[in-house]
Amino acid sequence: MIKVFCDDGSTAIKLCWYDKQHHEPKTLISQNTFTEGWKPVGFASDPIYNYEVDGLKYSFSKASAEVIPTTNIDFQYRTENLLSVHHALQLSGITPQEIELWVTLPISEYYTNHDAQENTFNIQRKISNLQRSISLNKRQVFTFGKIRVYPESVPAVVSALQIDNVHPLEQSLVVDLGGTTLDCGVIEGQFDSIAKISSDAGTGVSLVIRHVQDALLKADTLSNYYVADTIIREMMAGNDVNIFPLINNVEYIATVKTAFEISRNRLIEKVIQHVEQNYRGFHRIYLTGGGAEYLYTAFNAHWSTFKTKIKKLETPQLALVKALAEIGKHQ
Ligand SMILES: Nc1ncnc2c1ncn2[C@@H]1O[C@H](COP(=O)(O)OP(=O)(O)OP(=O)(O)O)[C@@H](O)[C@H]1O
Ligand SMILES: [Mg+2]
Structure with missing residues (x-):
């Protein structure tokens, strides 16, 4: 069973997988823009993707103003999530088959609020939603033999911490600004442990x-x-x-x-405030998620003494899924 890694964010699905011939990871970003009802099949150049779930019809539509909103935390457990993941898989070019799927949950959903332990209820809820049956008009869909769920943000920096040769006593702050949520965490050393996590489901691009x-x-x-x-x-x-x-x-x-x-300035202020209220004593900052593009310059100005120790991860929107693929390669 091949593994496909999927950072299924509320605004875009990020996929990563290994090509059989080349061992290079391949990636893809697919937007979560679906409308209710089916599209007519006609002369248009884009292929039509008409889906059905629980007797209801949906279609992929990149430009319609009537797309179903997805920027809410509930997205993780809804039909829109199921549609978005299946749609991204269709675009990958992989032959539809049974796969092992790795997906993600925002930190606020993955961990319990009171004692920061794995929230097995939410993890199972997400898996059950993805196991729901779906059909695609005139095409095969993928099935999931196994689904693994990982937390967002922190895994994204695994390789950056090694490349930067981070000292065991250094604390690195990871900031993942997505479409809907801001996920943060502090990592000790080169992932020796996760010291703290926090999340704000109302702060996003x-x-x-x-x-x-x-x-x-x-x-x-x-x-x-x-x-x-x-x-x-x-x-x-x-x-x-x-x-x-x-x-x-x-x-x-x-x-x-x-x-x-x-x-944009208001969003940057909210993120800086969240960091200042929740974190002290960190030595480095790593920015990831699509929102990293908004934050980099402002973070450099605000924490000017950090100099080169503020980094935007390479291709920040894809950093998490690429890190999961690196972790998954050896498992
Ligand atoms: N290169 C870029 N420049 C500017 N904005 C970008 C860029 N890449 C992504 N974005 C914006 O950042 C947003 C967040 O992207 P990301 O893929 O991290 O969100 P998400 O994972 O879907 O959301 P969430 O994690 O909150 O569910 C995108 O919706 C997009 O608006
Ligand atoms: Mg995300």
Whole structure:
């Protein structure tokens, strides 16, 4: 049974697997944008993915403004999660078959609140949800012979701690900013132990996305999460010309930009506050998750004495799933 590693976040599924011929890990990012009902099969160039779960019909739709919202903590146990994982697997190019699937849960869900032990109830709830039956029109689906659940954030830094030759007494803070949740943890040495964990299920990039979506409405533009995210990324990269086709009333571009800047700064402040309220005495900071792109510059300015000891992991959105694949290779 082949293993497929899957960081099934609320906004995007990140997959990693090993190709039989090459031992290089392959990766893929798939967006969680589904609408209710099926799409007509026609002349369009994109393949159609029409799913059915419990007698209800769903379809993958990257640009529709009517996609089912996924930026909530409950996503982990809902039909949208089942759909998103199966959809990412379909895009991987792996032949549908029985696989061993590794998935993730935010720290706040993976551990119990009171004594930081594995929350077996939530872990089982997630596994049961993924074992639900699903069908895909005119295609085979994957089945899961075994499902393993891992916590988010902390595993992402396993290899970075080794590369940085971290001292056994050093404490490294990991900050994983996702679409819905902020997951943090402190690791001692090169993963000798996890000293502390914390999570804030209300702090994520979706706070910024929602503000930008509201501002886009002023520009007569109804957008889904993925479209708003694409507009933001183009603005961050300074490629304004690329967003003109997506905004109906371009006179309001300045309004959209201001909304973005205000909510981005507010998000950064919330993350810094969370770290300051929960952690002391750390020596290094590792940023991961798609939100790392938002935080890197601000963290460097705020903890300026850390200098090179603040790192954004390479391909931060994929760092966790790549780390899981590295762990899973030897098991
Ligand atoms: N390169 C990038 N530049 C700017 N923003 C990015 C980039 N990559 C990802 N993002 C944004 O970061 C968000 C979080 O990405 P990530 O994949 O870590 O979230 P998630 O795992 O789906 O969420 P969660 O862990 O909270 O369930 C994305 O939804 C996207 O808006
Ligand atoms: Mg995530």
